[in-house]
Amino acid sequence: MKNLILKRLFIVVCITTIIASCSQDDNTNEPLFVDGSVPEQVSNITVINEAGKSTVKYSLPKDKNLLYIKATYTIDNGTKMEVKSSYYKNSLILDGFAGAGEREVELVSVSRSEIESEPVKITINPEESPIFDVFKSLKIGPDFGGLFVEADNPKRKELAILVMQKDDNGDWVTTGNSIYTSTNDIFRTVRGLDTINYDFALTIRDRFLNTTDTLFQTIKPIYETEIPRSQYAGYPLPGDAPTNDFGFGLDRMFDNNFIGWPRIYITDAAPPAPHSFTIDLGAEVKISRVKIWDYPQGTAAGYFYYWQFNMRKFEIWGSNNPNPDGTYDSWNKLGDYEVIKPSGLPLTQQSAEDLEFAQDGFNWPIPITAPKYRYIRIKNLENWSGGGRLAIAEMRVYGDPR
Template sequence: MKRVLYLNIAIWLSAALLFVACEAEEGPVPLESNSNPPGQLTNIQVENLKGKVRLRYTLPEDEDLLYVRANYTLENGETVEVKSSFYNNFMLLEGFRGEQDVPVQLRTVNRSEVASEPVEISVNPLLAPIFDVFSTLKVETDFGGVRITATNEDKDDVSILVMNRNDLGDWEPLPNSIYTSSLDINQSIRGYDTTAVDFAITIRDRWLNTTDTLFTTLKPLYETLIPTSGYRPVRLLNDQPPYPENRVEYLWDGQFFWPNVWLTLRSDPSQDHTVTVDMGTTAKLSRIKMWQYPEWVGGVQTYYYLGAMKEFRIWGTNETPDPSGSFDGWTLLGEYEVTKPSGLPYGQQSNEDVLSATAGEDFEIPFDAPPVRYIRVQNLENFAGQESLAIAEMLMYGAPK
């Protein structure tokens, strides 16, 4: 009988503990308990900006105030909630398309998660930055595709969606559309034949606001990779020597890491830090594509660093180069400056920097430049402020003669 009694007691205790445990799993609760709502915001000032609104206000004097909460609905129907700490007397509301009245409800919230009565205001932000970008958008025919240029004055994150018609005749975005926050947008979309192609271009921001669509039909110019099978190194007497492990031939071997790169020694700034290549054929060049050599810094592949070229020249000639290294007979095809997309200080990089560097950078050759057979790259300054150069890969594109 006692055993039965003990068993019943154990069962009831287990059930009670289980009930308590289930009760405890209902979720976190505020550490404080104050059911009185805090006071409302006062002296609310609205500053309408491009696609956003900055609010300034006076907080109530409640000692247990925790944060300010704003709730609003964007023009595209998406609901947004923004919180700002009680340490601030301002908040930034983002995501607007612009030039439309949008109601915003503002509440203060205390440490017991009790909200005040709302204060409703109306904001009317200016048009989002994508519309300024769209107003500067230009689409022009280019070698093997189209060139897209625009100015992103506010350096906002924008997507320039480039679309072609699919087999069903519907517009379909290209996977290599443009995603950037750079000030000056200048990019080519390549891989097309020389037949006329229909393009549709629109600009979108990260809140899915979109501009109108620009429609155009363009006929790309003929372009091909100048076959690397004809490339040969050309050594000139005043070339600065490379590291012993490097060879010019590594510039077109498809490898991007040490030692399959071209790095000149940093020991003698008086000599020309150049590299010269015989393409094996005369060609009307459209561009030269180069990839930086990524230096390993703290176990991270770092671009725009040390010998990566920042300012340099590209020369061309159709005549056999003077072995002395003189620039007599060479034609200056272009002078270039490499800009880190993020603008971060030396030694720091963003994801956009890495993506841009690993994709390689195209250096356009002016359309009126003469056909050439020999190419010479002359570094003026690298990202470390020196003359030495570091290139992982270099390929030439255009129309062979």
């Protein structure tokens, strides 16, 4: 009986404690430290002006209650910006400016009680945003089945190239073909268009919603179609890489399986580079591009495309009458190619853009001056591990079979 009374008393005490705690919710957003003193200002301020931004360096006040330094400023499109830096650092990066010129910035010290110092007003002079240099380098033109978009982004600015077409009301609207990237050498294609004239408008926008002028151009795509994969067949030649380790044949590149092991083509590990293979397209084709989907290497961290046995540097050759001895005397080189990771990150690291780029497949253009070919030969010079072994999930050939 005594134990039962004690248990009930314990429950009542707990409930009372919970109610008392809940009744104090009105104070949950108050500062943890209550100190009415006003923090001192920053001093010894220096400014480094860069393209589209400025770095502000300063000496922190010797105040034990200091929590952070805050900068407030307004960018060109009228957006009010606020940047904070903890008391562990002595600098702030003020980003988001479009044009060059002087801007006023206010710096305040903020205490642990969220009390601000008197502002220090400074003037910065950022240079023009990098998006305008990207716009100056912007080029578009007709491509097989669509158009190409090319630009230089040496500062790897995070930006969007907005591709616009007119809607039924005659207004320019963005399409699903806009390009979002931070790579340095931008080259993208828009596919799936007929061989008629299209009016396009392109502008560049950064993450602060600053925009450049607009490039207007009329494009007439060049005809291409996918060569049916049912026509493809392996055409093994002496000197082509063996596939004895797993026995996965060339037909696995044409089975419409883009990710699943063991539906891939993979050559043996032992033979040194280069590793080559040969495909019969079934008929002579004016080839526009070869599209290759690398095999994603599965790891505990997810799938990696720029790794191990995926091709990194390779050549594509064409022939209509291959010499049966496997030599290259009867072949014409169509191009030298290299897979470039958009982010530039080191091996075993990849960004979301890297992943999206690889999952979409790599398009390798064939010179428009090249004649028709029935046979193509791919020679892998180096994979991402530095060897010759190659692994491919899928491959398609596009062009004009007429």
